[in-house]
Amino acid sequence: MAVKLSLPMYCSLDAKSIGLDPSWIKLTDNIDFYLIFELRGEWDKFIELSSQFPSGLKEYLTRIKDEGKKFKYFCVKPNSEESKNNIQNIRVFFFTRTLGEFTTFTKKELIVTEIDLLTSIEALIKGNFDLVKKYEVGENNKRDVFICTHHERDQCCGSFGGKIFQKVKRKDFNLEGNLPQSIRFWESSHMGGHRVGPTFMDMPSGRVWAYVDKDNIQDILFQRENHVNILINYRGTIGLDRYSQILDKEIFKIRGWDWLDVPKRSEIVSQTEDQTIVKIIYKSANESGNFSAIVINSGKLKVPATQCSKSTIMKKFEIIDLKHTKY
Incomplete structure (x- = not known):
């Protein structure tokens, strides 16, 4: 009787072993903005189908995409440290890139009520920043690292990304001195690149890294390793075309x-x-x-x-x- 061979569990391990370069996978073409916001509760495989996904937001984003806006969005889980005093509110990140040569994206960070979320996002997208000034928090000097842990969508990011997040949550880094206070870590939903997971996005630089593990993430974040040794991990910058x-x-x-x-x-x-x-x-x-x-x-x-x-x-x-x- 023939023995049925089981398939390997993780696609990214196989992809890396056969030489799939993460830079071959399209990130974005030049975009107008990147929208990221907190989403509590259980996540669905498709984040928009999650029970607590904001009412009317998917339809609004679909409409402006049809009108020609170029953008991406994903969700993050509330950070226990950053969001513990705002359990009734929602944190929103809005990143835009400047024209011409750039190194970083411009960030606006808001904390809004659920009722005001959709109108606040509309104001951000339309550039009506005065309308949301009262919601702004002064975190523009923060470096935000978004690590995909969306296991409902991606087994590789869910398993490996989850372990990485637990490491950084414990601030378990072998560094000379303390972890800089200006860096924050977030669990994110799927941001693309399933085959090269786990992935993380480093903002405001817009750089995306793949095939990350709990050992090399600190070498990437703090540029401690010879860059040649982590070339396979560099996926690209979201401000450049594919x-x-x-x-x-x-x-x-x-x-x-x-x-x-x-x-x-x-x-x-x-x-x-x-x-x-x-x-x-x-x-x-x-x-x-x-x-x-x-x-x-x-x-x-x-x-x-x-x-x-x-x-x-x-x-x-x-x-x-x-x-x-x-x-």
């Missing part, structure tokens, strides 16, 4: 940690079915210039089925003809 994020990673490989804090913007020069010419323009205190390259579709990668994902075919990408011009 092809420029691949080029951005290649430049990071060459320039090291300092590159991540250089003000930059991206543009697509030309595009065909098989290749895209992209350019990243940068401007720092010491140097200005651009990197350009051709991002080619270099084939396909079959990612096998696991208990949490079906088998799928992923596009592979490669950088060729990399050029650097200083101004």
Whole structure:
């Protein structure tokens, strides 16, 4: 009698072992804003179907998306430290990027009542900031790290991400000195990249990291490790288009940690079915210039089925003809 072989449990372990680069998976194209808000109660696989998801918000966001707004959103669980005195209210993060070269997103952070949530989000999106000034909290100097632990949606993030969050919640870091008070950690819902979980987003920089574990997260957050050793973990920056994020990673490989804090913007020069010419323009205190390259579709990668994902075919990408011009 034939023995039925069980499938591997975690798709991200298999994806990493066969060389799936997280930068190949689209983050966002250039977006108008990123919306993040607290959601209490049990989460559904699809966060919008959760019993406490705000009434009318999904319909409003769908409408403005149809009108051409480019944005992403996800939810966070109330942070026990930050939200313990606001159990009847909801914390809202609203991140926008500046025009031109940028290094960080501009943040507005509100604490609002459930009744005022939808109108406050509408005011933020329309740029009517005076209407929500009374709800603002002075946390613009905070660094917020959103770790996906959405086990209802993603077994990899739920299991591995949950362990990572418990580590950072205990402030269990091997650091010289104390953990900076300016950093906060949040459990988030699914933010994409199921195959490369667990993932986290570091704001206001907008950088997203994948295949994270409870040991290398501190090396990434505090840039303690040689950057070459964590290249596989770098997924990209949400302020760049999908092809420029691949080029951005290649430049990071060459320039090291300092590159991540250089003000930059991206543009697509030309595009065909098989290749895209992209350019990243940068401007720092010491140097200005651009990197350009051709991002080619270099084939396909079959990612096998696991208990949490079906088998799928992923596009592979490669950088060729990399050029650097200083101004």
